[in-house]
């Protein structure tokens with residue numbers, strides 16, 4: 001598979017404090033990548049660097065282009081949702097569709113209208129009158145109607161209720177995704193996206209702390225649920241993290257022989273969110 005994004009030693013600091021700290025990243029075409037990290041981890045700065053919206057040191061190629069130098073050409077093939085507040089509040093929805101149609105060569109107005117027809121967003125409403133959820137749906141309809149090779153979503157569902165969030169990701173997968181496109185979603189709501197991802201990238205303090213295809217998590221990580229005497233024995237085996245469960249501990253291991261763990265309790269693959277908490281607590285401790 002070809003890599004859509006290739007970064008080597010990417011670095012961006014603000015007032016001497018690194019926000020993106022020597023990041024190496026390869027994203028293959030056709031991936032749905034979750035960029036997952038706590039507040040201030042550097043996700044937005046990394047995405048802005050990928051889009052050529054902020055300069056960064058190091059080597060970077062997105063769709064074969066240098067994002068800052070070839071920003072205009074890159075944006076013809078990239079679509080992105082940043083903060084929904086960027087939509088002009090005074091415009092009517094239909095005027096906004098006209099405006100995007102005039103601005104973006106790959107925008108399909110009829111397709112955007114089809115997406116909007118399934119929502120409560122009426123063409124005659126002003127953007128400023130829409131609820132937060134409707135605004136996100138409008139934004140999503142706009143970006144999904146752009147025939148882009150790379151879609152970048154920065155916290156796309158922030159502030160939305162659970163119904164809207166579910167619908168958002170469902171629509172994204174059903175109506176937008178195909179193997180020709182790559183989607184990069186930044187979020188800290190891990191549970192919501194873990195079912196749709198092909199790759200997870202954990203970021204903390206400007207660094208990538210984990211970058212794996214989801215299918216590989218199963219072979220690399222095990223979560224052991226153990227109780228009683230087994231807990232002390234399980235804790236003596238080097239692990240990534242642990243948490244209390246009813247009557248015992250859930251302990252996550254990386255690259256440990258399974259035969260060491262199976263006598264101690266139930267083994268399973270950790271959820272992305274539990275792995276995230278385990279990995280990040282370790283980063284904080286070390």
Ligand SMILES: Nc1ncnc2c1ncn2[C@@H]1O[C@H](COP(=O)(O)OP(=O)(O)OP(=O)(O)O)[C@@H](O)[C@H]1O
Pocket residue numbers: 014015018019037038039040041042043044045046188
């Ligand atoms: N324009 C800026 N000027 C100064 N500092 C900045 C700027 N943009 C980001 N930072 C700093 O860089 C660090 C990373 O911020 P960034 O917004 O990239 O994190 P994030 O992972 O997107 O966080 P969140 O999940 O809270 O949105 C933070 O410490 C932030 O204060």
